[in-house]
Amino acid sequence: MIKIYGDIMLDRWIYGSCQRVSPEAPVIVMKEDEYNYSIGGAGNLATNLDSINGTVELYSCVAQDKEGYKLLELLEKTNIDCYIQDDADMTTTKTRFVGQGGQQVLRWDREKPYLQDSVIDNLLKNLKPDDIICISDYAKGTVKANTLSQIFRKAKVLVDPKQDDYFYDGAFLVKPNMKEYTEWFGKFDEIDACNIMRKHNWQWLVVTDGANGMHVLNEDTRYKHYKEPTNQIVDVTGAGDTVLAVIAHCLNDGKDVFDACEIACYAAARAVERQGTTVITKKDLRKKTTVWTNGVFDVLHKGHLELLKFARTQGERLIVGINNDASVKRLKGETRPINDVHERKSQLESLPWVDQVVVFDEDTPLNSIVSHKPDVIVKGGDYTVETVVGHELAEVVIFPTIEGISTTKTIGKIIK
Incomplete structure (x- = not known):
């Protein structure tokens, strides 16, 4: 069973046209044409796994506000088994304003840190030794350091990180993007990266690097670099979720990590060719078939x-x-x-x-x-x-x- 633990959020997309400057201030005026909602954060990871893997469990939290109710409404339309607490102070919401040609004009975030422990209590109660746990951490308070070590000891854990590197000591696989990696450790070097893995007791390190692909290393100092061409990069929103979802699905399907990452690289290249928070399909996993x-x-x-x-x-x-x-x-x-x-x-x-x-x-x-x-x-x-x-x-x-x-x-x- 694949279980997802992390910060769920509501993605709101407002599409319109920008054709004049406001007389009140030197800012553009955007006229709204249409809008839509999608499940973001850990929820996007869950919807991707729901699409390609089938049964998946999601552990997260929302508030009792209109954004939280909207998220729950969207989740009810999926096959995800949800363990969602409603004791947050505010449902994290990201509103993106998109102008002509798909260009993002502004992003407006609405959030407050989650301070409760009820989400992790649910997860630990349902955890089984053969589970694969995906941690989708956006540093919104759901993922807590004092409970991660318990999860790392009990299951195979894949991490999409947002907090300090030591926060994830003992994880099976950690997947920072290149910006996060360099903020942690400086310039990427595969030899240094292997030493860093030993220091943090990580079995695998996957560093995603946008159009430059991804770097994959394991504790035995084996290294591979994967890169896939894209027709056009339209929107990178949720690309990291795509990568982690495909890796988790492939591991659950019996593939090794290198093969899983090669497929994930191809799927991510397809995902960024589309506008908005993307849900991949099994067809997206068929690399140059x-x-x-x-x-x-x-x-x-x-x-x-x-x-x-x-x-x-x-x-x-x-x-x-x-x-x-x-x-x-x-x-x-x-x-x-x-x-x-x-x-x-x-x-x-x-x-x-x-x-x-x-x-x-x-x-x-x-x-x-x-x-x-x-x-x-x-x-x-x-x-x-x-x-x-x-x-x-x-x-x-x-x-x-x-x-x-x-x-x-x-x-x-x-x-x-």
Whole structure:
């Protein structure tokens, strides 16, 4: 189970146009066109995990004010298991004013520190040894130093920090951004960073660095740097939550930290291309996904077309492998194929869902799969995952057969 402990807040977005200066003071006047609300802080981390992971628990607090009620209303629309106290003095709210072209003009924060201990009491009561705990700390008072050590001893804890470095001594993984890291320790250096990890008893350190990607180190002094291109950076709001959510999800799914961080880097690059507090999806975790499917594709019919359309939705690029004429004869008999390999290849290449067509002369496409290294293999028909050629090399997705449609039946209708 993934549990989230930290500062939840309400994100309010006001969109409008700025076309004149106020006569009262040298400031711009913004005319409101529309507004919306989203769940921010630890809540954004929770909604991301709700989207990609499923069951998740959120431990935080709000006040009994209109902002708190709005947050609870938004949370009720999710599948998050919420343990929310309502004994705060004020619900933290961040209001962003966004002008033409998506440019933020102003941010207005409304907050008071949370002084109670009821949130941590709930978490400790429900904590289990195999839980993954994400601490989303915005220094609003929910996360308290005197209770963190209890959590660190009882579960695997991932921290998105905001307070002093020693505050998180003993955490499994700490994820500062580069600004936070340099404020703590000065200029980043991987050798120094390893020494710092030992000093603080951290097993993993992940330093996010905006467009420069992320630096990942473990206690055994292994180091990797990940960087993903973006089409355009539109809004970095919540990017740190995206990274921590994906890392937690991948660890919960059995992946190691390096693999988790590589996927998280890709997902964050997709998140910053969108306006506002972003909720990622499972599709955002598919890094540069290449999809493979194969067959004879002799006489194209509805079943083929539906298979190819479906296969294209499983990634960014679809490669279709087809048997050459000699291998078709070996598999189907001397009367096949009806259309030669050039005709079959040309027909497939004309379809909008197909990016590349590959011809192979063996009875199976294994060598072609090894050569092209797809991330996903899609097969239709009565296959199981274990019977699909190449299932050891990529994720396998089975597309169910459309009843009553096959090449043999189509040829039979033509002959009649």
